[in-house]
Amino acid sequence: MKAAQVTMETGAHAAALAVKSARVDVVPGYPITPQTSIMEAVAEMVENGELHARFIPVEGEHSAMAAAVAASAAGARVFTATSANGLLYMHEVLHMASGGRLPVVMCNVNRGIFAPWTLWADHQDSMAQRDTGWIQYHCSSNQEVFNTILQAFRVAEQINIPVMVNFDGFTISHCLMPLTVPPQEEIDRFLPPHEPEWRLDPAHPSSFSNVTNAPEYAPFRQMLSDDIMAAIPLVKQAAQEYKDITGMWDGDTIDTYRLEDAEVVAFAVNSMAAELRLSVDILREQGIKAGLLRPRLYLPFPAEDIINALPQNAQVMVLDRNYNFGHPGGILAAELKSVLFGRRNDITVKNRVMGIGGIDLTRRFMADEIRAMMDD
């Protein structure tokens, strides 16, 4: 048995290494900061023979997703990556991927969206795709990016729903952290070859997504809605089996820190949630019983796991790195309130928006914010 490799890698390179480990077949790609380095790394791996796949250098993100869904319908395992405006440009085709039940996996490297231009992270891009029918993970470390891409392929192919793996631009995509790459045999054991039960096959001609009358259309939409909810146990199973095989664990639908006895719970996603662990330690030193709940899975929203995990009478401080335009505050807070309503009336939810367009979120700043929110 070969030992796992530990090297220093950026988040973007960790993503590319996961694509290689997943033995992906087709990668259409188009550059956009801060995602570009994933595409460059994949193109290089394909060129030098490290990854036996096709890299398609398309002319835009609409085409990247259009090539991805079509390649998936032909039976290939497909990956692509994008950020911000690239993701928005794909919007129409994101719906085709989910409605057509095509298990594409995509990284979105979170970046604030135009206008005006910004290059740095916030979560408006991925959260604006909430209603496209994709499963969405949000990751807080380079290792988690690697691990999650492999878990994403497994879940996507089990349930035939595309999966988006989100992580922050620059703080994750461009920062070096130690990365453990498990031996390929372990990964192959975790992620079997993609064997779709349907594909575009001249030996068995069938057609995909013809015009569909309401009596047939409505059930397809209902099944998509039901099946997205059915992803929750699969996400848990994937995380557990990944741990059994590789020994690594990032949480399943949620990830928690010092939560059991917490009276004040920080609630956030992505890299800021990693930093929030340190904010929790600071608050604890200050005598505040703080804890962290990070939804690793944003869609389907892990309502039951959140409801079960929150300690009695906790004050939940939702730190949103996005706006819920038309409502005060951010999107995560609205999602959280909607699941707690009528179920956990003991919980208080408070919300601030921060870190927009890459404003630095330090442990101390967030600890101070949480303290201030206690008086809101």
Add this chain to the structure above:
Amino acid sequence: MTTSIKQLPDIEQVLSGNGACGGCPATMGLRVVGKALGSNAIMLLTPSCAVASMGMTPKLGYNWPCINICFASAGSSASGITHAVEIMQEKGRLQGELPTVFTWTGDGGTYDIGFQALSAAAERNDNIIHFCYNNEAYSNTGVQRSGATPRGCFTTTTPTGKRQPKKNLALLMLEHNIPYVATANVAYPGDLYDKVVKAKNTPGTKYIEILAPCYLGWQFDMSETVQMSRAAVRCGAWLLWEAENGKINFNNPSARIISGKKAAEPVDEYLMNQGRFNRLLKGPDATQRIAEIQGDIDREIAFMRERAKITV
């Protein structure tokens, strides 16, 4: 020698009783394409009459594996499929001869919203055939103008007749340096068949555009689909040509017009027989507007004659 009707294969990939209008030129052309491609092919469709014609879930009027894709993405989605089947074959997951990957797309999906992705696929020279069945309008949405609508033509978005000439998309595709480009017309099935066979046997990106006179958009009687197609060629409004590795050859009857052996018929009668033009012909500036249309045709013939001389 052009393949004769009697030599065409029996195979039918377009199944009887599909949803197209009676006399539909797109369906007529697709039948011939099916005879040339055979069953080992994968078809992509963008929103269009061809989609409205193919039957509703769970029924399919074409005998290929088909995929409905987003309107702007014929080129890129076809690239995705061709790369997928090639790599799956390389990895041993697909056996046998690779299927032909082809798009069946209207002029809207080719000239307009689909042009960017098509141009990029051609520039990459991905192994696909892009078919444009050109009915010179967005027929499926009720006949609006497209980049292929000729000058003077009435559509619901050009209510006084279009003021601009159409663009020459086949020529634009040729300028992408792809190995095969051809124009065809449903009145000449043997010529179309031969062109599709050539495209099928040529690796890289192939572009075939088929003039498809649509009785609904063009406003003539549906029994006249073939007659109208022929008339378009005789007056030079449609030129039949093909280019293998960049070298243009004209096909008859267009070859005779280009060489000057036979003059193109004046455009008047062609225009007169179509409702989409004849409102214009009843207007006070009819003479001038016919002259403009004739001017576009004359210019195109002269230009293509000269362009074909460039063989470097």
Add this chain to the structure above:
Amino acid sequence: MKAVTKAYRPISWPMKGAGGDTGTWRTHRPVVDIQKCTKCQICWIYCPEAVIDREESIVDYRYCKGCGVCAAECPTGAISMVKEE
């Protein structure tokens, strides 16, 4: 193990009559006068519906839409369009 609902994907299968019994669309039916027919196959190739038998010039009226292209193209005038009752 797939974890999805059955028949979750919008798939269609090839069949004749995907648009229904399109013969009901006809206002006129093509009638072939076999005496005049030279079996040139012109009507066969131009019929958009693929409903004319190549060898026998027999029309499948279940799906023939009555467009009249065959009658317009027949070089011997063997096909006439007759008003449906």
